[in-house]
Amino acid sequence: MSILSLRNVTKQYSNHTAVDRISFEVEKQKIFGLLGPNGAGKTSLIRIITSITGADSGEVYIDGERLNSLHPHVIGYMPEERGLYKKMKVGEQLLYLSQLKGLSTSEAKSKIKFWLEKFDIKDWWGKKIEELSKGMQQKIQFIATVVHEPKLIILDEPFSGLDPINTNLIKSEIKELREKGMSIIFSTHRMEQVEEICEDIVLINNGKNILEGTVNDIKESFKENKYRIDFDGPAPDLGDYRIVNKSKNSATIQLRPTEDANELIRYAVRTGAHIRGFNELLPSLNEIFIKKVEGRFENTNA
Amino acid sequence: MNKLWLIIKREYLVRVKKKSFIITTLLTPLGIGLLVVLSAYLTAKGGQASKKVLVKDDSGVFSEAKIESKLYTYDFSKDPLEKLKEDYKIQTYDLLVYIPPFEDLTKTKHSVEYYSQEKLSIATIESIETKIGSAFKEYKITQSGIDRNIYDSFRMDIDLENGAAGKEEMAEGKSSSEDTSTKLSILIGTLLGGLMGFIMYMVIFIYGSMVMRSVMEEKINRIVEVIISSVKPTQLMLGKVLGVGGVGLTQLAMWLILIPMVIMGTGLLVGGGIDPAQIQEMSNQANVNAEELNKFEFGNVLRELGNMNWGLIIPVFILFFFGGYFIYSSLFAAVGSAMGDDMGEGQQLMLPIMLPVILGFIMLQGTLQNPNGGMAVFGSLFPLTSPIIMPSRLAFDPPLWQVGLSIILLVLSCWFFAWLAGRIYRVGILMYGKKITFKELGKWIMYKG
Numbered sequence: 001m002s003i004l005s006l007r008n009v010t011k012q013y014s015n016h017t018a019v020d021r022i023s024f025e026v027e028k029q030k031i032f033g034l035l036g037p038n039g040a041g042k043t044s045l046i047r048i049i050t051s052i053t054g055a056d057s058g059e060v061y062i063d064g065e066r067l068n069s070l071h072p073h074v075i076g077y078m079p080e081e082r083g084l085y086k087k088m089k090v091g092e093q094l095l096y097l098s099q100l101k102g103l104s105t106s107e108a109k110s111k112i113k114f115w116l117e118k119f120d121i122k123d124w125w126g127k128k129i130e131e132l133s134k135g136m137q138q139k140i141q142f143i144a145t146v147v148h149e150p151k152l153i154i155l156d157e158p159f160s161g162l163d164p165i166n167t168n169l170i171k172s173e174i175k176e177l178r179e180k181g182m183s184i185i186f187s188t189h190r191m192e193q194v195e196e197i198c199e200d201i202v203l204i205n206n207g208k209n210i211l212e213g214t215v216n217d218i219k220e221s222f223k224e225n226k227y228r229i230d231f232d233g234p235a236p237d238l239g240d241y242r243i244v245n246k247s248k249n250s251a252t253i254q255l256r257p258t259e260d261a262n263e264l265i266r267y268a269v270r271t272g273a274h275i276r277g278f279n280e281l282l283p284s285l286n287e288i289f290i291k292k293v294e295g296r297f298e299n300t301n302a
Numbered sequence: 303m304n305k306l307w308l309i310i311k312r313e314y315l316v317r318v319k320k321k322s323f324i325i326t327t328l329l330t331p332l333g334i335g336l337l338v339v340l341s342a343y344l345t346a347k348g349g350q351a352s353k354k355v356l357v358k359d360d361s362g363v364f365s366e367a368k369i370e371s372k373l374y375t376y377d378f379s380k381d382p383l384e385k386l387k388e389d390y391k392i393q394t395y396d397l398l399v400y401i402p403p404f405e406d407l408t409k410t411k412h413s414v415e416y417y418s419q420e421k422l423s424i425a426t427i428e429s430i431e432t433k434i435g436s437a438f439k440e441y442k443i444t445q446s447g448i449d450r451n452i453y454d455s456f457r458m459d460i461d462l463e464n465g466a467a468g469k470e471e472m473a474e475g476k477s478s479s480e481d482t483s484t485k486l487s488i489l490i491g492t493l494l495g496g497l498m499g500f501i502m503y504m505v506i507f508i509y510g511s512m513v514m515r516s517v518m519e520e521k522i523n524r525i526v527e528v529i530i531s532s533v534k535p536t537q538l539m540l541g542k543v544l545g546v547g548g549v550g551l552t553q554l555a556m557w558l559i560l561i562p563m564v565i566m567g568t569g570l571l572v573g574g575g576i577d578p579a580q581i582q583e584m585s586n587q588a589n590v591n592a593e594e595l596n597k598f599e600f601g602n603v604l605r606e607l608g609n610m611n612w613g614l615i616i617p618v619f620i621l622f623f624f625g626g627y628f629i630y631s632s633l634f635a636a637v638g639s640a641m642g643d644d645m646g647e648g649q650q651l652m653l654p655i656m657l658p659v660i661l662g663f664i665m666l667q668g669t670l671q672n673p674n675g676g677m678a679v680f681g682s683l684f685p686l687t688s689p690i691i692m693p694s695r696l697a698f699d700p701p702l703w704q705v706g707l708s709i710i711l712l713v714l715s716c717w718f719f720a721w722l723a724g725r726i727y728r729v730g731i732l733m734y735g736k737k738i739t740f741k742e743l744g745k746w747i748m749y750k751g
Contacts, residue, residue, distance in 0.1 A: 014745060050531040052732070077531040081734075083523035088316060099308050100532040144528065 001064050003028045003152050003183040004049065009058035011044050011207075018044035020207035021058070026152075026185060026200070031178055033198035033215075034187040035285075037293055041207040042187045043080070046154055049185075050077045063151060073102040076150035080157040080187075082141050084129045090116075091125035094144055101148040108147070115143040119169075135166050142170060146177060153177065154185045159193060171197060191286035201285075205293050219282045222291075225255040226281040229268055236273030252281065305533045306541050313516070313545025318552060327556050335564030353426065356395040358386055361404035361412075367437035374429065387417055397422065399430065404438070407445055412438065461485065487606045491697030492670050494610070498619055499666040499694035501554070502626050506659050506689070509550040509627060510634040514652075516542055517638030517731070526731045535728035539639075540720070543631045550627065615696045618705060625712040626689020630655065632723035639730030640738045651738065662687035666694055673698035683708050685715035722747065 004026040011019040018041045026032045036042050047053045049060060051072050060067040062074065085093055091112065098108040116122050119139055129137060138161070146153060155174070159167045174184055174197065186198060194201060195215060203211035211218065229236075230250045238253065241264060245252035253264060265278050283291075317323055352373045358381070359365040365378045379386055383400055390398040397418035404412055414434060416422070443453055462485075517539075520526040529538055637651045665687060669678040673695050681691035682700070688708050692700075729746040736742070 014749075047732075052527065052530050072532050075531070077528065079524065079527040079531075081524040082528065083525040085316070085520075085525055086523060087320075096308065096312050097528065097532070100305055100529065141528075 001028065002026055002061075003063055004185070005061045006045075006049075007059045007061075009045070009048060009055045009060060011041075011048060011053065012056050017207050019048065019055070022204060022207070022209045023058075024202045024209060024212050026183060028183050029178055029181055030200055031174065031184045031186060031198050033194040033201035034185055034204070035189065035191070035194060035201055035289065036204040037189055040205045042204065043156065044207075045204070046077070046079075046156060046185075046187060050075055050154065073148065074151040076101075076145040076148065076153040078141055078145040078153075078155045078158060080160065082138075084137060084140060084144075086128070086130040088129060089125070090127050090129065090132070090140055093129060094140065094147060097144045098147045101150075103148050111147050111149075112143070115147060119143070134161060135163055138162055138166060139169075142173070146173075146182075150182065152183050152185065154187070156187045157190075158186070159188075159190070189289075191284065191289055195285050203289065203292055211288075211292050215285065218288060219285070222283045222288045223280070224283065225257075225259075225261075226252055227255065227261055227264060228252045228277070228279050228281055229265075229275060230277035230279075232274040232276060234273070236268055236271035236275075238268065238271070241267070249276075306537050306544075309533065309538060309541025310545040310548065313542050314548045317512075317546065317549045323549070323553070327553050328560070331557055331560035331564045334561055335568050338565050339568040353396040354394065355397055355399055355430065356386065356390045356393065357399045357401065358383055359401045361401050363404060363441045364401055364434050364437045367440060369433060369437070371433065374433070376433075390417070391419065396420075399434075401434065407442055486602060487609065488698075490603065490606050490610075491673075494615075494697045495673070495694035496666065496670055498696070499663075499669075499690045502623065502690045502693060503659065503663050503666070505550055505554070505623065505627055506630045509546055510630045510655075512549070513543055513546045513631040514634035514638035514641075516546065517635050517727070518641055521639060521731050522642075530731070535731060536724040539632070539635050539724055539727045543628060543635060546631065547624070547627055610697060611699065614705070615693075618696055618709070619693045621709060622689045622693050622712065625709075625716055628716050629685065629689070629712075629719045630659065632720045636723035636726040636730065636743075639727040640733075640743060642734065642736075642738075651740075651743075658686035659690070662690035666690055669694050674700065679704060683711060685711050688712055725749070 002025040005024075007023050008021045009019055009023070010017065010021055020041075022041075022045060034042055034045070044053070048055045049062075049067075051067065051069070062071045065071075088096070094112045094115075095105070095108050098112065099105065103111065113122075116124060121136075121139065124132070124136075124140075129140070132140070142158075145155070153174075158170060158174075162170065174186070178184060186194070188194060198215055200214050201212065201218065202209055213221075226244065228250055232249065235246070235251065238251065241253045241259070242256065243251050244254045255261065255264065261280070265275075268275060268278075352375070354375045355377070357364060357376055357378050359378055364376075369376055377395070379389075381389065386398055386400075397416050400415045400417070402413065402415075414431075416427075416430075443450065520529070526538075533541075633655050634652075637655060640651055662681065665677060665681040668675070669681060669691050672678060678691065678695055681687045682695050682704060688711065692705070692708050696705075725747040726743055729749055730738075
């Protein structure tokens, strides 16, 4: 069963439709990418899932149940624009936020201690937030998001403003949480991160769902039968094959529907060239993203 | 644990634990206490520095009179005026007064000259005028041969009193030994009413804007989205309003205990330095007769305070305190949510809230002058001014139906304004970078959940 399922969810604001009949499923224990350009409706959609706003129509199910007032307890949400109470101490702050998520005081305390120890920041309990650097504050925000062990974690642009070390730390934490059985929705427009972390994605634009599936399937379906041959020495003569890109030590060939990759490599070897590598070129998510979004623009403009 | 309670607790504790809160709570009474005692002390002493006066009395009236004065020392000299004009400085007198001869007893005006190196204050001039004047009066009485007792009996004081109230007190067998008690009760009622109205006015501004700042702070540092993914926006707003209300109540309670303590404490400390005779002197100068002063004796004031209908005043005041605070802090919360990080831009949004409060404060003065007049009745019923006006009328026994109606309107308004503010708040806290107009706010109220 999926942890989250959306069915025809729609949200209208006075002058535009932010979310337009969006449906998708997020499977349990998966890292799911919610993608889309700025203003696509990601944040509006997340606010519906987190019960911050209500949908005008459509249904949201969390773990098979229709979204209700108890669900905020099983969701952990880290907004893109996130803050903390500057004057509060780290411990008090985490305690307050986790109690709002329904933890008892003692439960909350032991879990917060666990996380502070894990991040090696035990002695921060009594520090005021305003004394911490931005990166340090982000660690606290991450703890606040996951401390109540939610079934579903929603991270909106979690790496924005993080340095590479903290980015890696959060990345490995996300993976670890997945191992523990949590499901993670990861909202971003940074494709290289999605490719690295996410298994499934949905791409939305102008409030509409324009693409969904596993990262591998999507890449497969968008591939253009391009192969790259790397070689040493003089370039092989590839005859009739369509070379779309050429450099000193490599050539990219786009196969026609009638042609076959095995044939190509056999042909290349027969030319006597010194071949060092042969790879299928899959489109990056970034390319697919741009293609889909711009394509969609063309469609809507037409 | 109940989330609303968690929010209230945080809002309360975070403020109460602040150093600035502790300092203002402790220092304000100290400041007020010092101010009260110091000003009393200064008017008693500093304002009326003692002066050495050299008098050349050619009329012989003043030099013969019995002069009682603690602040002023009068010495007399028969030397020629021209010589004295030089001498008084050398002999360290502050001023020289020359009283020309006085022969015609029917004259009611007599010019007296003074010479001084510094400019004299009006208080000093009046004080000396009074002294010389009363000496001349005594002189005229003796000279005219009028019986002192007959002269004294010419004086008449009229007291205009509330007949019904006086009789009531008689009927109830209360000791109204002083026939002036009802006038005193009006005075005390006015002071009490003014005080209660003023407290409400301050509470609305101080704690209302505290709620507003707190809402803005959450919006600007973007914690609000995290919080409302756990609780409903209206819960957060309500928790904030109640939490800050608790802070206000704590602070007022502390002040209620500390201010009298400080005033009494410093009063005892400094009070020893004030001579009762000086106060007598001051009252003489102010033309207040001692009898009048006696009515304001501590005992009388206490008795009048005891006669107040505290059983009505206290609960109704507390009710209006909460109601007024609740209405206005909800509105302030709504305004705070609509404001961005640009405080200046939001000023225009505060105007519609400030106006009724200021209006109420202006009406307060009229109400105290005419506590049962048309404006007072309107002001005490209209829910945006009633928290200021109704408490100020309480000491004047307003008709009970007006109190009741005012409370009903207040409660309904609390509900209405909380609803209204909640509608604006839930949209406002998530809205960034938009210039907010009243039209926009109107739209927000209509938005679906």
